[in-house]
Amino acid sequence: MNGEQSANGARTLPDDAVVVVPVSNVIFPGVVFPIVLDRPSAVAAAQQALREQHPLVLVLQQDVQAPDPGPQSLHRMGTLANVLRYVTGPDGAPHVACQGVERFEIDEWVEGFPFLVARGRRIPEPEAEGAAIEARFLHLRSQALEALQLLPQSPPGELVAAVEGASSPAALADLVAAYLDLQPPEKQQILETIDLEARLDKVSAFLAQRLEVLRLTSEIAQRTRQSLGERQRETLLREQMAAIQRELGEGEREELVELEAAIENAGMPEEVVQQARKELRRLARTPEAAAEYGMVRTYLEWLVELPWGVPEAAPIDLAEARRILDEDHFGLEKIKQRIIEHLAVRRLAPEGKAPILCFVGPPGVGKTSLGQSIARAMHRPFVRVSLGGVHDESEIRGHRRTYVGALPGNIIQAIRKAGRRDCVMMLDEIDKMSAGIHGDPSAALLEVLDPEQNVAFRDNYLAVPFDLSRVVFIATANMLDTIPGPLRDRMEVIQLSGYTAGEKRQIAERYLVRRQLEANGLTAEQVQIEPAALETLIARYTREAGVRSLEREIGRLLRHVAVRFAEGHTEPVRIGPTNLEPILGPPRVENEVAMRTSVPGVATGLAWTPVGGEILFIEATRTPGDGRLILTGQLGEVMRESAQTALSLVKSRAEALGVTPSLFKESDIHIHVPAGATPKDGPSAGVAMTMALISLLTDRTVRSDTAMTGEISLRGLVLPVGGIKEKVVAAATAGVRRVLLPARNRADERDIPEETRQTLELIWLERIEDAIEAGLDPRRGDVRQTQVRAAS
Numbered sequence: 001m002n003g004e005q006s007a008n009g010a011r012t013l014p015d016d017a018v019v020v021v022p023v024s025n026v027i028f029p030g031v032v033f034p035i036v037l038d039r040p041s042a043v044a045a046a047q048q049a050l051r052e053q054h055p056l057v058l059v060l061q062q063d064v065q066a067p068d069p070g071p072q073s074l075h076r077m078g079t080l081a082n083v084l085r086y087v088t089g090p091d092g093a094p095h096v097a098c099q100g101v102e103r104f105e106i107d108e109w110v111e112g113f114p115f116l117v118a119r120g121r122r123i124p125e126p127e128a129e130g131a132a133i134e135a136r137f138l139h140l141r142s143q144a145l146e147a148l149q150l151l152p153q154s155p156p157g158e159l160v161a162a163v164e165g166a167s168s169p170a171a172l173a174d175l176v177a178a179y180l181d182l183q184p185p186e187k188q189q190i191l192e193t194i195d196l197e198a199r200l201d202k203v204s205a206f207l208a209q210r211l212e213v214l215r216l217t218s219e220i221a222q223r224t225r226q227s228l229g230e231r232q233r234e235t236l237l238r239e240q241m242a243a244i245q246r247e248l249g250e251g252e253r254e255e256l257v258e259l260e261a262a263i264e265n266a267g268m269p270e271e272v273v274q275q276a277r278k279e280l281r282r283l284a285r286t287p288e289a290a291a292e293y294g295m296v297r298t299y300l301e302w303l304v305e306l307p308w309g310v311p312e313a314a315p316i317d318l319a320e321a322r323r324i325l326d327e328d329h330f331g332l333e334k335i336k337q338r339i340i341e342h343l344a345v346r347r348l349a350p351e352g353k354a355p356i357l358c359f360v361g362p363p364g365v366g367k368t369s370l371g372q373s374i375a376r377a378m379h380r381p382f383v384r385v386s387l388g389g390v391h392d393e394s395e396i397r398g399h400r401r402t403y404v405g406a407l408p409g410n411i412i413q414a415i416r417k418a419g420r421r422d423c424v425m426m427l428d429e430i431d432k433m434s435a436g437i438h439g440d441p442s443a444a445l446l447e448v449l450d451p452e453q454n455v456a457f458r459d460n461y462l463a464v465p466f467d468l469s470r471v472v473f474i475a476t477a478n479m480l481d482t483i484p485g486p487l488r489d490r491m492e493v494i495q496l497s498g499y500t501a502g503e504k505r506q507i508a509e510r511y512l513v514r515r516q517l518e519a520n521g522l523t524a525e526q527v528q529i530e531p532a533a534l535e536t537l538i539a540r541y542t543r544e545a546g547v548r549s550l551e552r553e554i555g556r557l558l559r560h561v562a563v564r565f566a567e568g569h570t571e572p573v574r575i576g577p578t579n580l581e582p583i584l585g586p587p588r589v590e591n592e593v594a595m596r597t598s599v600p601g602v603a604t605g606l607a608w609t610p611v612g613g614e615i616l617f618i619e620a621t622r623t624p625g626d627g628r629l630i631l632t633g634q635l636g637e638v639m640r641e642s643a644q645t646a647l648s649l650v651k652s653r654a655e656a657l658g659v660t661p662s663l664f665k666e667s668d669i670h671i672h673v674p675a676g677a678t679p680k681d682g683p684s685a686g687v688a689m690t691m692a693l694i695s696l697l698t699d700r701t702v703r704s705d706t707a708m709t710g711e712i713s714l715r716g717l718v719l720p721v722g723g724i725k726e727k728v729v730a731a732a733t734a735g736v737r738r739v740l741l742p743a744r745n746r747a748d749e750r751d752i753p754e755e756t757r758q759t760l761e762l763i764w765l766e767r768i769e770d771a772i773e774a775g776l777d778p779r780r781g782d783v784r785q786t787q788v789r790a791a792s
């Protein structure tokens, strides 16, 4: 097979080929290792391999310095590896954590990819039997354990366990080779040694040399400890380090000197300074080629680059804050007021325990941008931490350093990015976090947010306390119910609901258009979007509670115009409603309601979702059968019960409705709620289901200008439901003109925006009869059409 073209234009990888990534050090089977992807081709290779779940083969470059090595400058023996994770390193460069699986020999190269692709063979491990191998295995293991014991810094527990529990001689040889500080060509030699006896001997010989140095240094250290005081010991240790370095043939390490200065100047608490100095000494003792060297250096860099000190902050100017909030946001009066109150509390008690703000609402209603304005008003940097999909405690708290490829958790990463520990940190999608097999992230987050504990937050990677008490945390969520209770209790919830069409137009006119003009290098003199065009955009090209898609569509319009100016056009451009279609294509939101309800058996319901209100169609149909009720469309338990109730209600009213009772016995009734795979639940579609059934059985259509919501009881009472405001706004957006609502929801009428109220007729229902009266079309439907539906 030669690889096909995939959707994004890139060729897919042939099944029998592997992606080859050149590396500057040898990765052994059985070892997990982070690889820096420092070339675009390597990034592309890793991404495609990850996407298509293809393993990678990591192959050592012959010339480690070569910038972009081709097939000729690679060894032929490499290691087949699985990509475990794709991570961004502390320096911002992408890394992949790879696990070596097996040796792999390349036979031929496959052309036509922007990175290296080859065919070849996996090399299985030879049988490990016989006394000769057993003896070598035991010898190597005792050597390795001794070396680990003699290391100046106690070795990671996992490594000791891995050596003790090595599953085979081959695995032990590879493990030791991976951790030995050898030059890459020496490691490659070991990789290419398939024969087990020979491989064990080679590794043993290298380890023996290293052991000698270790024994020597440990002996010196012991003697010194006995005879010298603290201070002298330090000096001596330094000399020893230099001696060891010379012995290993390495020059002065400027890097260490720089790190030492950085430690002194980072403003760290004493405990952390001590820890950093200890690690620096360890670094000095580690040869640069050893894997451990990079790990310790990265750790030290993390320590010195964190913002330990807090700069003097100016007190919050409330008038200025108000001005900034108004400048960035239209409307949202109550919300701005609450933010100002919150800031006032902070101003009075800058170090006090202010509650954590939590913005709850659908996407695109300005949660993030309010957070940015708060940061601006407080003159602090703003950072975001995305919690959506986090289900592992270590994502919050980091991995211990003994874990290969370990990094701090996302809170500490965000602090470093902000560069100040009194930053405004937005914890995004706090409702989308869940507990997984590796612990509950919300427990870790509680600790982050708890003023009693966050003065000394312990990240597993840093392993020293970091003070988070000055961070201004703001959380965001789409819905409240899925936020764990203890977390919710810590927060002051501020609800943002969607915007009406009129509000959207104002936001577009005052903010979005201006912002998109700037983003596309245009001026208001060059282009004007007429209000009517904005209205059409809102009504027919977007269907959302917020303004995110609206901003995107405006951006598309302006980009189109920008191209014309770039091509030499000079006259000012006006965009009217009729110009939209040629640029953006046909409208996406059509008047669905009229079309769908043109046959009996369909009623328009209203649903509440975390992203705003939605209209939904309830379809009922009848087929010859024996009285069964079939429900489809991913309905939840409560909604299914509601359908049963609707059917029983209609049966009990059969006579009054003019439906022959035997009809129920001779047919199956099927209720379907389309709209794809989204699960739907709740009792609030009761009225709409009943109406769909009545419409079907009496052969009268439901009025196409009418939508409805309400729970029903078996006796035909219409009971109140939630989300009235969102549902009514959604009905208006969909072009509906009449909405049937439970009379017991009358109190919610005042929440409905005035502008929406104006365009709609609201009809309040006490009983299902009121709905029949107001919702059914007086005319009978087209009988032939009904029969076709019934038979289909």
Ligand SMILES: Nc1ncnc2c1ncn2[C@@H]1O[C@H](COP(=O)(O)OP(=O)(O)OP(=O)(O)O)[C@@H](O)[C@H]1O
Pocket (backbone or CB within 6 Å): 328, 329, 330, 331, 332, 362, 363, 364, 365, 366, 367, 368, 369, 370, 476, 507, 511, 512, 546, 547, 548, 551
């Ligand atoms: N009231 C408003 N006035 C001006 N601009 C607004 C308003 N509401 C939203 N916007 C703009 O709409 C865009 C989307 O808002 P934002 O990214 O803050 O939404 P969000 O609620 O954080 O959404 P998500 O939950 O998807 O992150 C931003 O460009 C924002 O500035």
